[in-house]
Amino acid sequence: MTHLVTVLGGDGIGPEVTDAAVRVCQAVTTADQITWTNASFGGNTFLEEGSAFPDDTQAACKESSAVLLGAVGLGETLPPGAKRPELGLLELRGALGTFANIRPVKPFPSLFDMSPIRPELLEEVDILFVRELTGGIYFGEKTRTATTASDLCVYTEGEIERIVTMATEFSRDRRKKLTSVDKANVLETSRLWREVTSRTAKAVCPEVELEHLLVDAMAMYLLKRPADFDVIVTENMFGDILTDEASMLCGSLGMLPSASIGEGTGLYEPIHGSAPDIAGQGIANPCGTILSAAMMLRMSLGQPDVANAIEAAVEATIDAKVLTPDLGGKATTKEMTDAIIKRLG
Amino acid sequence: MTHLVTVLGGDGIGPEVTDAAVRVCQAVTTADQITWTNASFGGNTFLEEGSAFPDDTQAACKESSAVLLGAVGLGETLPPGAKRPELGLLELRGALGTFANIRPVKPFPSLFDMSPIRPELLEEVDILFVRELTGGIYFGEKTRTATTASDLCVYTEGEIERIVTMATEFSRDRRKKLTSVDKANVLETSRLWREVTSRTAKAVCPEVELEHLLVDAMAMYLLKRPADFDVIVTENMFGDILTDEASMLCGSLGMLPSASIGEGTGLYEPIHGSAPDIAGQGIANPCGTILSAAMMLRMSLGQPDVANAIEAAVEATIDAKVLTPDLGGKATTKEMTDAIIKRLG
Ligand SMILES: CC(C)[C@H](C(=O)O)[C@@H](O)C(=O)O
Ligand SMILES: CC(C)[C@H](C(=O)O)[C@@H](O)C(=O)O
Numbered sequence: 001m002t003h004l005v006t007v008l009g010g011d012g013i014g015p016e017v018t019d020a021a022v023r024v025c026q027a028v029t030t031a032d033q034i035t036w037t038n039a040s041f042g043g044n045t046f047l048e049e050g051s052a053f054p055d056d057t058q059a060a061c062k063e064s065s066a067v068l069l070g071a072v073g074l075g076e077t078l079p080p081g082a083k084r085p086e087l088g089l090l091e092l093r094g095a096l097g098t099f100a101n102i103r104p105v106k107p108f109p110s111l112f113d114m115s116p117i118r119p120e121l122l123e124e125v126d127i128l129f130v131r132e133l134t135g136g137i138y139f140g141e142k143t144r145t146a147t148t149a150s151d152l153c154v155y156t157e158g159e160i161e162r163i164v165t166m167a168t169e170f171s172r173d174r175r176k177k178l179t180s181v182d183k184a185n186v187l188e189t190s191r192l193w194r195e196v197t198s199r200t201a202k203a204v205c206p207e208v209e210l211e212h213l214l215v216d217a218m219a220m221y222l223l224k225r226p227a228d229f230d231v232i233v234t235e236n237m238f239g240d241i242l243t244d245e246a247s248m249l250c251g252s253l254g255m256l257p258s259a260s261i262g263e264g265t266g267l268y269e270p271i272h273g274s275a276p277d278i279a280g281q282g283i284a285n286p287c288g289t290i291l292s293a294a295m296m297l298r299m300s301l302g303q304p305d306v307a308n309a310i311e312a313a314v315e316a317t318i319d320a321k322v323l324t325p326d327l328g329g330k331a332t333t334k335e336m337t338d339a340i341i342k343r344l345g
Numbered sequence: 346m347t348h349l350v351t352v353l354g355g356d357g358i359g360p361e362v363t364d365a366a367v368r369v370c371q372a373v374t375t376a377d378q379i380t381w382t383n384a385s386f387g388g389n390t391f392l393e394e395g396s397a398f399p400d401d402t403q404a405a406c407k408e409s410s411a412v413l414l415g416a417v418g419l420g421e422t423l424p425p426g427a428k429r430p431e432l433g434l435l436e437l438r439g440a441l442g443t444f445a446n447i448r449p450v451k452p453f454p455s456l457f458d459m460s461p462i463r464p465e466l467l468e469e470v471d472i473l474f475v476r477e478l479t480g481g482i483y484f485g486e487k488t489r490t491a492t493t494a495s496d497l498c499v500y501t502e503g504e505i506e507r508i509v510t511m512a513t514e515f516s517r518d519r520r521k522k523l524t525s526v527d528k529a530n531v532l533e534t535s536r537l538w539r540e541v542t543s544r545t546a547k548a549v550c551p552e553v554e555l556e557h558l559l560v561d562a563m564a565m566y567l568l569k570r571p572a573d574f575d576v577i578v579t580e581n582m583f584g585d586i587l588t589d590e591a592s593m594l595c596g597s598l599g600m601l602p603s604a605s606i607g608e609g610t611g612l613y614e615p616i617h618g619s620a621p622d623i624a625g626q627g628i629a630n631p632c633g634t635i636l637s638a639a640m641m642l643r644m645s646l647g648q649p650d651v652a653n654a655i656e657a658a659v660e661a662t663i664d665a666k667v668l669t670p671d672l673g674g675k676a677t678t679k680e681m682t683d684a685i686i687k688r689l690g
Binding site: 090144152241 | 431435461462463466482483485487488489491492493494495496497498499500501502503528530531532533534536537538560561562564565568569582583585586587588589590592593598
């Protein structure tokens, strides 16, 4: 069966890193297995077509097995109040029903020195973040007058159940520890979150050990004892903040992949931004996107062995010190990508 | 003029650390200057009197120039759904109108080794957090049914203006840099926050350089380049998370003071919790509360010189390695407090 993958290069360095990732995938898969198509998305698309997420892109994404996204954002050049490319991203997530954002945080030993955290704390770190992605304050009703604004945070039992079910299943296949993060001492949504999480985790897999932590405490423990966590599940806004904080354990943002999965088509993207300052120079770090493509092969395209091979090749390339400037090296995007392809075996 | 200070020891180690702080203050002020009274507050008070913040405590606090608080919380022993001691804290803040929570983050060089962050990143760190404390999602309307919950985040222009005015004034007297943190690419309250902040900071002091950062980016930069920040102003929930994250720059939570100020009586408390596990053993670190008392002397009691003397004595004591167990030493609360008093000169 041929899988269709839609590639949304996006803005800035986006198209450079998606090109690199597609080259890596094409080196280990055939045209029979995957058909790749490009579609327009993001800030430039907004300027050209008046929408960051046009209808034909939407249709292409929905028909695909997976979407590979580069990055969106033009810096500060958009008119204030414009429907910004970030909203393209929220619409994309909403359209695909990708209610779970999955971010592995496992620092590479040869990059420990790039992290602001002491290397001895990084040694056993292997965290999987599961962030709720289509609910909460991101999608609740908003109001605005000249002098007042509001955002409503809503969660339903069903929204919590499905994300916690997924997180519990991930823990079951890992170290069987699940940490749920909320602010149950203040928020009503967090109290519902805690109740539903306790009951769901137990029902899905009683062997998984569940702990509840408050978000402020989690922001500390993530730095103080990062090796203690296995799977961390949390709501949309807390997940946004904590996953970016956790990215610092890995040194460079450029290395980190993510998967957004849920009802159908999966969405795969590096966690870094569009970096307009280095766009077009051919020096962007392609690893975050290449590792996102590996997650795509594993989670949406049924090719776990190919995914493993790509991940091993990225690690071997890092260990061999073929590094882009953000990692302290001098390799171009193309050189680093070639070095990864060479190591695919 | 005699100032009245109400002391709320609270739960766990709370009374041990407020006792220590009062002893330090009494060593450098006279009974003519400050009258100290104790009042009941927190989890134990809730269990004994049915309210964490009884009326007579409320009256005493409102009459005082300042309130010195230890810590609240009994661990997991309260019945679920009970009106918890945290709510006592929110009520206390609401009753006193303390709309600004001020947290200095300036790591002590002799404690650099206790931080999970690399020491070379800590050298020039000197941040003042100004967190909005009586608005936003903490105080908005909450709803709950069997299957749905909601929390409303509201901000008004006036609430933003007063906190930003205060933050701008702090920056003016420091390094003239103000960083405002929001999530303006997603939240309507953040868009209002950003507009009002831009206009207010400019009106209050045009020489202060203002930058806006998104909360997720801030969670990274706080670790990657903490020395770049001077005053950071943000809304209630983001402030809760970011200040706790920032506390890790200082190594031990036990060292960190806070001030909550606003319409009248100021509230001063260490940022650590009630630590039920070590309560009653006489080994709690008193420094967070002693430094909070110093902030109180400076900000509510008009005694900046005494405040400076206490801060210098704490630093000298740390440098002399008279340390409680949380700091890697063997001193008791009493020994460390005595050592600080001895250095008050
Ligand atoms: C761009 C923004 C809307 C987005 C989010 O907050 O979800 C980003 O920060 C992310 O984490 O993917
Ligand atoms: C106890 C809790 C309600 C409180 C808060 O979130 O404000 C605490 O975390 C703090 O930061 O003082």
